[in-house]
Amino acid sequence: MPQDVWNPAQYARFAHERRQPFDDLAALVERVAAPRVVDLGCGTGELTAELHATLGARETLGVERSANMLARSAALARPGLRFVQGDIADFADTAAWDVVFSNAALQWLPEHERLLPRVAAAVAPGGQLAIQVPANFDHPTHVIAAELANDPAFATRFTAPPRTAGVLAPERYAELLDDLGFVRQSVRLQVYGHRLASRDDVVEWVRGTLLTAYESTLPPPLFVEFVERYRERLLPALRDTRPYFYPFKRILLWARRDAA
Ligand SMILES: C[S@@+](CC[C@H](N)C(=O)[O-])C[C@H]1O[C@@H](n2cnc3c(N)ncnc32)[C@H](O)[C@@H]1O
Numbered sequence: 297m298p299q300d301v302w303n304p305a306q307y308a309r310f311a312h313e314r315r316q317p318f319d320d321l322a323a324l325v326e327r328v329a330a331p332r333v334v335d336l337g338c339g340t341g342e343l344t345a346e347l348h349a350t351l352g353a354r355e356t357l358g359v360e361r362s363a364n365m366l367a368r369s370a371a372l373a374r375p376g377l378r379f380v381q382g383d384i385a386d387f388a389d390t391a392a393w394d395v396v397f398s399n400a401a402l403q404w405l406p407e408h409e410r411l412l413p414r415v416a417a418a419v420a421p422g423g424q425l426a427i428q429v430p431a432n433f434d435h436p437t438h439v440i441a442a443e444l445a446n447d448p449a450f451a452t453r454f455t456a457p458p459r460t461a462g463v464l465a466p467e468r469y470a471e472l473l474d475d476l477g478f479v480r481q482s483v484r485l486q487v488y489g490h491r492l493a494s495r496d497d498v499v500e501w502v503r504g505t506l507l508t509a510y511e512s513t514l515p516p517p518l519f520v521e522f523v524e525r526y527r528e529r530l531l532p533a534l535r536d537t538r539p540y541f542y543p544f545k546r547i548l549l550w551a552r553r554d555a556a
Contacts, residue, residue, distance in 0.1 A: 300362050300363055300364050300512070303364065303504065303508075304339075304340050304364060304365055304367075304368055308340075309500060309501075309504060310490070310500075310501055310504065313488070313490045314400070315343070316488060317399065317400065317428050317486075317488060317546050317548070318343050318399045318400075318428070320428075320486070320548060321397070321399055321426050321427075321428045321548055321550075322346075322347055322350055322351075322397075322426075324426055324482065324548065324550035325351060325395055325397070325424055325426050325550070326424060326552065327351065327352070328394060328422075329352070330352060330353065330354035331351055331352075331353050331354070331394035331395050331423075332353065332354060332355045332356075332392070332393050332394045332395070332420075333347060333348065333351055333353045333355070333356040333357070333393065333394065333395040333397060334356070334357045334358075334359065334389070334392075334393045334395070334396055334397065334418065335347060335356065335357070335358045335359065335397045335398065335399075336359050336384045336387060336396070336397070336398040336401055336402070336415065337359070337360060337361070337384060337398055337399075337400070337401020337402065337404070338358030338359060338360045338365075338369065338379065338401075339360060339362075339365045339401075340365050340366075340368040340369055341358050341360070341366070341368060341369025341372045341379055342368075342372065343399065344356060344358040344369070344372070344377070344379070345372045345377060347397060348376070348377045351395065353376065353377075353395075354376060355376050355377075356376065356377045356378075357378055357379070357380065358377075358378070358379040358380070359379075359380055359382045359384065359387060360379065360380075360381060360382070361381065361382065361383045361384070363381060366379060366381050384398075384401065384402065384405055384411075384415075385405060387414070387415065387418070388414065388417075389417075389418040390417050390418065391417070391418070391419070391420045391421065391423075392418055392420060393418050393419060393420060393423060394419075394420055394422070394423045394424065395423060395424050395425075395426065396415060396416070396418050396419050396423070396424070396425050396426070397426045397427075398415070398426075398427045398428070399427075399428045400428055400429065400430065400505075400546075402415070402427060402429050402462075402463075403429040403430055403461050403462070403463050404459055404461075404509075405459075405462060406459070406460060406461075406462040407462050408462040408463060408464045408469075409464070409472070411462065412469065412472050412473075412476070413472070413476055415427075416473070416476045416478070416551075419553055420553070421553055421554065421555050421556035422552070422553055422554065422555035422556070423552070423553055424550065424551065424552045424553075425473075425478070425549070425550065425551045425552075426548075426549070426550045427547075427548075427549050427550075428546055428547065428548050428549075429463050429546065429547050430463070430505075430544065430545070430546050430547075431463055431466075431485060431545045431546055431547045432544050432545045432546075433461060433463065435543070435544070435545075436530060436533040436534060437498060437501075437502050437506065437530065437542075438506060440526060440529050440530050440533065441502070441506055441507065441510065441526060443529075444522065444525055444526055444529065445458055445510060447525075449521075449525075450510075450514065450518065450522055453514060453515065453518055454510075454513045454514060455513050455514070455515070456512075456513045457513070458509045458510050458512075458513055459509045459512075460509075463547070466483050466484065466485045466547050466549075467483075469483050469547065469549050470483040470549075473549065473551045476551075477553065477554075478551035478552060478553055479552065479553065479554045480551065480552045481549070481550065481551040481552075482548075482549070482550045482551075483547065483548070483549045483550075484547070484548050484549075485545055485546070485547055486545070486546055486547075486548060487543050487544070487545050488543075488544045488545075488546060489541055489542070489543055489544075490541070490542040490543075490544055491539040491540070491541055491542075492539060492540045492541075492542055493538065493539055493540070494536075494537075494538050494539070494540050495531055495534040495535065495536060495537075495540040496531070497540065498530065498534060498540065498542055499523070499526065499527050499530065499531075501542065503523070507522075507523065507526070510522055
């Protein structure tokens with residue numbers, strides 16, 4: 297079982313930059329009266345609480361696997377807003393939710409060809425699906441991490457296979473949504489430009505997200521070495537500007553079912 301290496305403090309370091317995609321995703325959701333909302337991979341729950349208020353939900357459930365992340369959400373729970381520890385891989389509700397929402401979480405799960413139909417099955421008639429996943433896998437930050445993971449110094453030392461991204465091309469999500477019977481949909485690829493103080497900060501950025509996939513399954517001293525080697529290889533591949541502009545691609549998808 298991989299360790300729980302999610303660190304709310306590290307993740308929150310770039311909270312300002314990370315919230316724009318959440319706002320854009322929430323804006324895609326059409327306002328309906330008092331919906332029931334589920335937020336898959338809700339993290340620390342702050343954004344779930346905002347979503348609950350913004351959508352005027354009568355009930356919102358945040359589902360999160362990491363106890364570290366979920367620890368903060370307890371203080372946010374109130375009537376109508378609750379959080380449970382659970383794995384999206386086990387999420388199997390059917391036609392239960394008016395809004396199935398997931399911001400920056402499903403990329404941690406494999407096989408989106410199978411995952412999307414399962415998550416979509418939770419959308420009630422007339423309900424909506426809203427998902428945002430990173431799609432930056434061809435940027436040096438991601439290419440170099442994947443290359444390093446294949447380096448013999450690390451490749452044989454993982455205690456479990458690192459989670460590999462199952463993210464699909466935007467047009468494939470669009471096809472799947474159509475196959476799944478959504479009558480309306482919008483799928484877009486958007487570049488978010490993050491101005492970080494310097495390229496060194498990119499390492500701090502990915503430590504809070506991408507690198508946790510390796511941290512959770514490498515012995516701690518080896519992960520320290522992994523980050524050092526990663527830094528050595530990554531920095532020369534990035535422009536040495538101040539601030540450093542980090543272009544980050546994300547897929548935002550939204551779809552709505554016909555009312556029954
Ligand atoms: C990048 S954070 C995003 C958190 C939150 N949605 C937000 O927008 O701030 C991704 C979250 O997904 C959670 N996660 C990853 N895989 C998961 C799974 N299989 N089941 C439940 N949560 C998962 C992680 O623990 C982490 O808190």
